[in-house]
Amino acid sequence: MRYSTQVKPISYLKANAAEVLATLAKQRVPMIITQNGEAKAVLVDVASYEATQETLALLKLLALGNRDVEAGNVASVADVVARIRKKRSAAE
Incomplete structure (x- = not known):
């Protein structure tokens, strides 16, 4: 994905905020906002942000799992199944 077409100065955001929000929601492509010629912020629609956060959470869980395996x-599956069965029978 090329972000070069989605780079806008902060003055554009100020003048066209409603249009920017509509475009973000429709296209679901991040927009880079510049100030004094430097990239300062990235705007994304809420759905994309939420999807990114969910992905990051899953990646964190995978990393923690890998760390446990390495440590x-x-x-074993047999031990886990036995533990679950024991808890179930104790709860009944």
Whole structure:
């Protein structure tokens, strides 16, 4: 994806805020806002932001799981199933 077409100065955002928001919601492509010629912010629609946050959360869980595996903090499937069955029978 090329972001070069989605680079706008802050003055454009100020003058066209409603249009910018509509475009973000429709196209779901981030917009880079510049100030004094430097990139200062990235605007995204809410749905894209939420999807990104969910993806980051899943990646964090995977990283934590990999860390546990590397540290040897693992259990066999048989042990896990036995533990679950034991908890179920105790709850009944």
